[in-house]
Amino acid sequence: MQYYSLNNKAPKVSFQDAVVKGLAPDKGLYFPEDIKSIDTSFFKNIENYSNNDIAYELIKQFVGDEIPTNTLKEIIADVLSFDFPLVEVEKDIYSLELYHGPTMAFKDVGARFMARCLSYFNKKNPNQVTVLVATSGDTGGAVASGFLGVKGVDVVILYPSGKVSDVQEKQLTTLGKNIRALEVDGVFDDCQAMVKKAFLDTSITDEIQLTSANSINIARWLPQMFYFAFAYKQLKTSFRAESRNKKLVFSIPSGNYGNICAGMMAQKLGLPIDLFIAATNENKVVPTYLETGVYEPKTSVQTISNAMDVGDPSNFIRIEKLHDNDFEKLKNNLHSYSFTDNQTREAMLKLYNNHNYIADPHGAIGYLGIKKYLENNKAQCIFLETAHPIKFLPVVDQKIAAKIEMPEQIKSVLGKEKVADQISLYPELKAFLLNK
Numbered sequence: 001m002q003y004y005s006l007n008n009k010a011p012k013v014s015f016q017d018a019v020v021k022g023l024a025p026d027k028g029l030y031f032p033e034d035i036k037s038i039d040t041s042f043f044k045n046i047e048n049y050s051n052n053d054i055a056y057e058l059i060k061q062f063v064g065d066e067i068p069t070n071t072l073k074e075i076i077a078d079v080l081s082f083d084f085p086l087v088e089v090e091k092d093i094y095s096l097e098l099y100h101g102p103t104m105a106f107k108d109v110g111a112r113f114m115a116r117c118l119s120y121f122n123k124k125n126p127n128q129v130t131v132l133v134a135t136s137g138d139t140g141g142a143v144a145s146g147f148l149g150v151k152g153v154d155v156v157i158l159y160p161s162g163k164v165s166d167v168q169e170k171q172l173t174t175l176g177k178n179i180r181a182l183e184v185d186g187v188f189d190d191c192q193a194m195v196k197k198a199f200l201d202t203s204i205t206d207e208i209q210l211t212s213a214n215s216i217n218i219a220r221w222l223p224q225m226f227y228f229a230f231a232y233k234q235l236k237t238s239f240r241a242e243s244r245n246k247k248l249v250f251s252i253p254s255g256n257y258g259n260i261c262a263g264m265m266a267q268k269l270g271l272p273i274d275l276f277i278a279a280t281n282e283n284k285v286v287p288t289y290l291e292t293g294v295y296e297p298k299t300s301v302q303t304i305s306n307a308m309d310v311g312d313p314s315n316f317i318r319i320e321k322l323h324d325n326d327f328e329k330l331k332n333n334l335h336s337y338s339f340t341d342n343q344t345r346e347a348m349l350k351l352y353n354n355h356n357y358i359a360d361p362h363g364a365i366g367y368l369g370i371k372k373y374l375e376n377n378k379a380q381c382i383f384l385e386t387a388h389p390i391k392f393l394p395v396v397d398q399k400i401a402a403k404i405e406m407p408e409q410i411k412s413v414l415g416k417e418k419v420a421d422q423i424s425l426y427p428e429l430k431a432f433l434l435n436k
């Protein structure tokens, strides 16, 4: 598969180059040149396939012959070594729990897949790569865990001091080996700005190969297609036969719009999804755009669903491309709603009190998206539960928090000692990268 830049001013590249570069030289996002749908019989018979087979079927055209079939299957098996349960919360409303991986956020699958691809390319052609990433919380932990011990890859994570939860901080500062954490005296936007500057700084990029590990990277973005197919398989085989001819709607708590965009790619391959809901917090560029037709990026505001505090979602341009840059077509496939912190807290309480379900703030917003849609429509709906509530304890009601058991994955990092270098200005980052 060839990938081209959505800015159209850079040469086409292979899967490997797109993964290693992250972003095209013209600063555009890479996009697959030619997407082939999968035979409808595959989705009709999806219950006969294992998760690993489904993943392989969905991803194979995007990797092409650049990773041998057996190796790619091994990578998939290794990446998907945990469960993705679909849980019925109310009649025809389901939660797809994507938090059973090592760092308990959905980003684990993409981070692990990307790390293993880089590791494979590195064996063929040893060349040290530095993954440089800014995090508002969950990305850092998933990337640290996914890349730990991968030969040929150094990881440098910038995070805003005092702005990530204790669990999140431990997850990204305690692993050691090839993972280094930089604690930045500032907010997430400062971290992000420094990272962007480093990618443009030839005095750094002439010396070391930098790549990104957020959802602009195709190897982190595309594996997220798997979730939607796993959910569909479970819905088809385990739940309410009487609902099977109802519409199927997914509600995705969205920040950078990578996860939802992967769902739309799965739909493009033939997965029968009728509609997407992008549910978000007060950072509402997309809901406003769908309402007014005016796309206006904003500086992000802080909320209790902080992984979605994004004012200018990177992947939205890919979503437009998937809808042929046709606004009407997009509006027929995507609805989007924004919710306040108070509504989010109320939804968490209601889910617990009425349905005995503990959601994190992001999942709760996904649920709210569905409730809003169902006011005027009928459908079977799935919301994505993108993180374990333990990661957001300070914003979960105390009564609920007391009921959450500490998972093994979290327990094991909490006792470890934090190691981070403190920085506040760009020259410090630069010196760090050039001297590490």
Ligand SMILES: *Cc1c(COP(=O)(O)O)cnc(C)c1O
Pocket (backbone or CB within 6 Å): 105, 106, 107, 138, 139, 215, 253, 254, 255, 256, 257, 258, 259, 260, 307, 308, 362, 386, 387
């Ligand atoms: C990253 C993240 C999101 C947002 O996902 P995008 O792909 O950036 O839209 C939602 N919830 C949680 C818990 C996250 O970590």
